[in-house]
Amino acid sequence: MIVLIGYGNPLRRDDGAGPVLARMVEAWGGRDDMTVLTPHQLVPELAEDLAASGVTAVVFLDAAVNDREGGGMVAIRPVDGEQASPLFGHHFSPGDLLQYVQLLRGTALPAWQITIPGNDFGYGEGFSRFAEQNLAAAFAALQTFLCHIPRQTPG
Amino acid sequence: MATMVRIEPVTRIEGHAKVSIYLDDAGEVSEARMHVVEFRAFEKFCVGRPFYEMPGITNRICGICPTSHALASVKAGDAIMGVAIPPVAVKLRRIFNWAQYIQSHALSFFHLSAPDLLLGFDHDPATRNVMGLIQHYPDLARKGVRLRGMGQEIIRILADKSIHQAWAVPGGVRQPLNGEKRDAIKAMLPEALETVECALALLKKSFAGFADEVEIYDFPSLFAGLVTPDGGLEHYDGLLRFVASDGTPVEAGIAGERYRDYIEEASEDWSYLKFPFFKPHGPYNRGECAGMYRVGPLARLNVCDFAGTPRTDEELAAFRRLGNGRTVTSSFHYHYARLIEILFSLEKIAQTLDEEDILDDWVRAEAGVNRLKGIGMVEAPRGTLIHDYSVDRNGIITDVNLIVSTGHNNLAMNRTITNIAKKYVHGDSVKEGMLNRVEHGIRAYDPCLSCSTHAVGRMPLEIRILSPDGRVVKEFLRE
Numbered sequence: 001m002i003v004l005i006g007y008g009n010p011l012r013r014d015d016g017a018g019p020v021l022a023r024m025v026e027a028w029g030g031r032d033d034m035t036v037l038t039p040h041q042l043v044p045e046l047a048e049d050l051a052a053s054g055v056t057a058v059v060f061l062d063a064a065v066n067d068r069e070g071g072g073m074v075a076i077r078p079v080d081g082e083q084a085s086p087l088f089g090h091h092f093s094p095g096d097l098l099q100y101v102q103l104l105r106g107t108a109l110p111a112w113q114i115t116i117p118g119n120d121f122g123y124g125e126g127f128s129r130f131a132e133q134n135l136a137a138a139f140a141a142l143q144t145f146l147c148h149i150p151r152q153t154p155g
Numbered sequence: 156m157a158t159m160v161r162i163e164p165v166t167r168i169e170g171h172a173k174v175s176i177y178l179d180d181a182g183e184v185s186e187a188r189m190h191v192v193e194f195r196a197f198e199k200f201c202v203g204r205p206f207y208e209m210p211g212i213t214n215r216i217c218g219i220c221p222t223s224h225a226l227a228s229v230k231a232g233d234a235i236m237g238v239a240i241p242p243v244a245v246k247l248r249r250i251f252n253w254a255q256y257i258q259s260h261a262l263s264f265f266h267l268s269a270p271d272l273l274l275g276f277d278h279d280p281a282t283r284n285v286m287g288l289i290q291h292y293p294d295l296a297r298k299g300v301r302l303r304g305m306g307q308e309i310i311r312i313l314a315d316k317s318i319h320q321a322w323a324v325p326g327g328v329r330q331p332l333n334g335e336k337r338d339a340i341k342a343m344l345p346e347a348l349e350t351v352e353c354a355l356a357l358l359k360k361s362f363a364g365f366a367d368e369v370e371i372y373d374f375p376s377l378f379a380g381l382v383t384p385d386g387g388l389e390h391y392d393g394l395l396r397f398v399a400s401d402g403t404p405v406e407a408g409i410a411g412e413r414y415r416d417y418i419e420e421a422s423e424d425w426s427y428l429k430f431p432f433f434k435p436h437g438p439y440n441r442g443e444c445a446g447m448y449r450v451g452p453l454a455r456l457n458v459c460d461f462a463g464t465p466r467t468d469e470e471l472a473a474f475r476r477l478g479n480g481r482t483v484t485s486s487f488h489y490h491y492a493r494l495i496e497i498l499f500s501l502e503k504i505a506q507t508l509d510e511e512d513i514l515d516d517w518v519r520a521e522a523g524v525n526r527l528k529g530i531g532m533v534e535a536p537r538g539t540l541i542h543d544y545s546v547d548r549n550g551i552i553t554d555v556n557l558i559v560s561t562g563h564n565n566l567a568m569n570r571t572i573t574n575i576a577k578k579y580v581h582g583d584s585v586k587e588g589m590l591n592r593v594e595h596g597i598r599a600y601d602p603c604l605s606c607s608t609h610a611v612g613r614m615p616l617e618i619r620i621l622s623p624d625g626r627v628v629k630e631f632l633r634e
Contacts, residue, residue, distance in 0.1 A: 040316075040317075040318055040319075041318075043304075043307070044266070044285075044300045044303070044304075045300055045301065045303060045304030045307065047300060048297075048300065048301060048304065099286060100285075100286075100289070100300070103286065103289040103290065103293070104289070104293075104297060
């Protein structure tokens with residue numbers, strides 16, 4: 001089972017791209033071994049969901065401010081718990097969550113993060129044109145990417 | 156020459172603070188101060204908004220305790236409308252509030268404080284956190300994470316969202332509870348109770364290792380919190396009670412509308428967090444802690460005469476034996492009080508869900524503006540929370556005063572860290588474990604600094620306006 005987590009605040013314009021992308025993928029239905037979650041933010045309780053028996057991989061979907069590292073393009077990167085901060089503060093990252101998951105599971109969970117560049121994180125609903133274009137590109141990239149994750153027997 | 160030792164930022168509390176410890180010429184601590192450096196200004200920018208928008212706005216003061224702000228706000232709205240909301244709406248709001256106690260106190264204990272309490276202050280700093288807790292106490296840590304999740308899930312079941320909900324409104328709540336949702340909540344309670352019992356047992360075993368801290372955090376003060384009309388533990392409604400250190404009532408029960416007769420707020424130029432004090436014991440004198448009172452779990456257990464649920468009353472009796480048999484004055488025992496309140500919340504949720512009318516669909520009263528002032532007072536997990544709104548005849552906010560839980564504890568937090576610093580800091584050579592003791596002194600209060608800093612005060616301000624490429628376009632300086 002692949003868990004897709006699209007997170008972000010739908011009232012902060014482009015920050016809502018993660019959950020929207022997750023629902024687009026859910027509606028696509030390209031894989032029947034996928035669960036979609038759309039929390040407002042990542043929280044420690046998600047570690048229980050990810051450490052559950054049957055989960056073989058997780059994909060995080062989130063918007064980011066004009067991702068310069070990727071040159072403003074949609075980026076798909078592997079992510080792990082090695083870079084996690086041990087502190088618990090306002091920001092709980094995919095790495096933080098994966099560290100929890102590893103402690104609960106005993107082994108690392110394969111994980112990737114898909115970043116949708118945005119440039120308007122002000123108050124309100126709806127996306128900037130920049131984010132809309134990137135959302136479409138991210139959807140296409142994610143469809144291809146998901147088709148290449150092999151079906152696995154849970155370990 | 157006097158010198159200063161800074162600990163910045165304080166880890167594992169919500170929000171940001173810095174601590175300054177002032178040394179005298181002999182290298183001994185003269186004073187410690189907690190500076191709150193966040194500035195939010197909710198009291199100002201809410202002016203001009205309709206009162207019924209305030210729950211949605213103040214909900215967003217904080218992501219840890221949005222439920223408390225929502226409840227205080229809707230109660231202020233109830234008062235502006237001049238309505239008594241349907242009885243089952245009161246019960247549903249109470250369940251909503253207790254669920255927040257579960258998640259907030261679980262977060263505080265398992266994620267923020269348990270690493271110190273169960274691993275020890277001198278444990279390797281790299282793993283003196285929840286990750287270390289998972290490694291040493293995997294079962295407890297997992298249960299603690301799940302407990303917080305249960306609190307959030309109960310909120311989500313009631314309100315469709317676990318954070319920043321729009322379910323509680325002036326006049327009541329938007330939708331009733333159905334049988335399926337009630338049963339879903341009930342199904343979570345046995346595991347939650349088992350978790351808190353496990354945590355209570357472990358915490359009580361750890362007390363012997365913290366005898367020094369219990370003593371250092373012990374000082375006299377007033378205590379304040381809501382009680383039921385007959386003096387019981389209360390989180391949603393009731394009367395505000397002040398008691399002295401020995402439990403003697405100072406003010407047995409004040410109606411919320413009169414809070415300004417008893418609570419005044421002072422400011423200091425080195426912190427955005429105000430300093431509320433008990434007005435009859437004024438004037439304000441920070442050095443002498445005039446009018447200092449504590450709120451929150453420790454205070455609520457001190458001000459009440461009983462809890463009213465079986466297991467909680469047993470634990471309340473055990474808790475009181477740690478003090479003089481009536482009150483406990485060491486802030487170290489906030490942690491124990493927090494777990495007792497989780498227990499209380501679970502017992503009360505179970506009781507309330509079994510009441511006959513809990514599925515009734517009459518959950519909202521309708522009315523317009525009938526009063527030009529509304530005060531909503533609740534007990535947030537961290538302490539007494541007051542939303543005080545003035546409106547015009549169209550219901551538009553003309554004035555807002557918010558006194559949030561952490562603010563009430565400001566004098567006490569500063570007193571606590573001064574006591575700790577005096578014991579563990581000598582000169583400018585400070586060990587890591589000692590630094591964490593100062594931070595822990597703040598963490599014992601589980602402060603929520605995002606909530607606390609919302610007012611336009613007299614703080615010197617430097618404002619810079621920056622262009623998108625980082626150039627300073629204009630600069631304002633107010634001394």
